[in-house]
Amino acid sequence: MKIKSLKYKILGVILVFTLSSSIVGCKKELDNELKNKTYADTFWESENDVDGALSGAYGLLRKSLNNQNNFFIWGDLATGVFATDDTNIQGAYGSGAFGVPYREDGAHNWTNWYRVVDLSNLVIENVTKMSDSKFAPGRKNYFLGEAYFLRGLAYFYMTRAWGDVPLQLEATTTAQQAQYKPATAASSILKQVIADGQKASALLTWDGGQERVRASKGAALSLLTHATAWDNDYSKTLLYADSIIASGKFQLQDIDDIKLVFKNSNEPENIFVITQKQSDNESTNTGIAFSTVSNDIINGLPRSTPEYYVPTTKLSVLYNDPNDKRLAQFYLPRPNVTLNRALGKYAVFQNVGTSNSIAWRSENNIVIYRLADIILLKSEALNALNRDPEAQTALNLIRTRAGAGAINTTGVDLKKDILLERQRELAGEGQNYFDVVRNSYKSPTGYLLFGQVLSWTMDPGRFAAKGYYWPISNTILNANKLLSQIPWWRGKI
Incomplete structure (x- = not known):
């Protein structure tokens, strides 16, 4: 079934979480019991109700990615590869260094992402309580797997963008639940992402992704591949990547057909995409x-x-x-x-x-995960595990598909070549800036990799002050006094 726009049957639950604070909402919109809580008493009655709620969550994910272009700003503009002739934005964008804040508030504001989290929490809480008899065989677990995947994916985007963020694992359906929370350490957020990804992988199946526009085991394992690489736990990265590759469910496409992955959701290389039909x-x-x-x-x-x-x-x-x-x-x-x-x-x-x-x-399509990305992450993991001949083999799979010659470097030079290959292959797919941060921020001299692979260099002072993260919107900081700005951005936004 295609994901449809918000159907009448999900309007009730959308109102529930829209009127909740979602961590940063307005308290004046809340009563002790939210005005629309009555929907919760009648909504969660059937499999169709749950399917509709999850359709809404995917729609919110699409909105979060498109919101003021932050998918592109986060993952690509910060590399400095793209340029502009617009003199009004050259300072913030042209250098790629974002030494002054990007003008789009979407790159600084996590409100839409918490709406994805909140609706995912609602599904998890309510589906768990629903009788198995209300679902076709296997569907209850599958819906839960989708909700865990969406929550994990939303938190993964947020922690890569801001590091420490509030952790909300309960749906906000009452004023008491909708309390402002302090930030949770990035390390704990990442553990939650991995925990959600593991639950999703256990509950989902390979073929349940409905033309790869909804979560599947492949999508959950892709999230785990990325999350463990972000954590520099490369033995796990290799395990998850190999599981995806060995499944045989996904294949590299011919280079002459490669642009079809952005047009058709069910292309063999796609693992998880957001459609925009x-x-x-x-x-x-x-x-x-x-x-x-x-x-x-x-x-x-x-x-x-x-x-x-x-x-x-x-x-x-x-x-x-x-x-x-x-x-x-x-x-x-x-x-x-x-x-x-x-x-x-x-x-x-x-x-x-x-x-x-x-x-x-x-x-x-907004391509979140495709096979070439996973193969290159496998190469990165093998290089980090000092298995360079195998890393070269994985890397050269992608280069051979492109018609390019093989690479036989080793060590740090191979790490650089893998990152450059990800730039060649994944440009515009929301990955490249995160690639370099992932390979830099846990190394004592990691900031040097910015200058090696990006078009600009991050100095040690900025790196130490977490200047590789994005500033948090002042709207959020003014509403929640338990939060503080990223150290490097204090006084700059």
């Missing part, structure tokens, strides 16, 4: 597509040049093998412009306007 009321008129694709390429788009492009000088460094087909597949030349290219991964649009207007909507 106009037919399901999921499409958007904002986000990464409208920032990176030019109407020089797609006739009728609202921008004559992309807001963000990649200069040829940087592309020539990244794609230094003339046989690497990814340059042509992933980047589109702009007519009459020779010095830069537009990212072409998100060039799937539909005109939903009338005869009197043009209203283009993006229908691209």
Whole structure:
């Protein structure tokens, strides 16, 4: 079943968590018993109710990723690979160093992410209480697995962006529950992410992902692969990555078909994607597509040049093998412009306007996990475990698919080559900045890797003050006095 826009049957539960504080909401919207708590007494009656609630949670995840483009800002703009001609934002964006705050509050504000957490908590609490007789065989456990996966994924995004964040494991359906909480240490948040991922993996099946747009065992194992790599627990990373690869459920696509992963959810390389189909009321008129694709390429788009492009000088460094087909597949030349290219991964649009207007909507998948990502994480893990020949083999699977030559470096040089390969393969997929932070922040001299792989260098003082995290919105800090700003950002936002 396709994920539909919010159906009438889930409106009640959406109101429950919308009117709750979700950690940072307004207290004036709360009574001792929330105004809409009556929905909770009638909503959780059937399998369809639960399915509808989870559809709402996936919709909230889509909103969180698209909100003011923070998926792209967090994972890609901070690398400094993308450039812009907009003089109003060059200081914050062009260098990639984000020495001044990014203007979009979505990159600083976790409210939407806690809405995903809150609805996931509601599903976990209520489905656990529901009789097994209300579900088809296996469906109760599957729904619980989806909720654990969504909660774990939301917290994983948050802890990578801000480190310490409040931990809320109960649904906020009353004013007493909706108390403001202090931040929980990033190490404890990561443990919760891994615990949720393990529960999800145990409850989900390989083939239950409904065209890979809902959680499956593969999606849960992918979350665990990333979370354990973030924790530098590379033996576990290797275990989880190998489980995905050995399952045989996913295959690398031919390089000439690689862009289909952004168009069709059920492509063999995809593990978990967020769809944005106009037919399901999921499409958007904002986000990464409208920032990176030019109407020089797609006739009728609202921008004559992309807001963000990649200069040829940087592309020539990244794609230094003339046989690497990814340059042509992933980047589109702009007519009459020779010095830069537009990212072409998100060039799937539909005109939903009338005869009197043009209203283009993006229908691209947001690819959260695909097989190439997991294979490269396996290579990273093997390198960290001093198994470089095997790391080279995994790395070269991706390079061979791209038509590029094999790499035979070792040690730190191989680590750098793996990170660069992830930039070549996963540009624009919300991964590259997190890749470098993951490989830097636990090393005594880890900040040096920023200068080796990114287009800018992070000095030791900023690194020590956790300047690799993002600032927390002042709206959140003003509402919750138990929280404090990331040390490096104090006085800067």
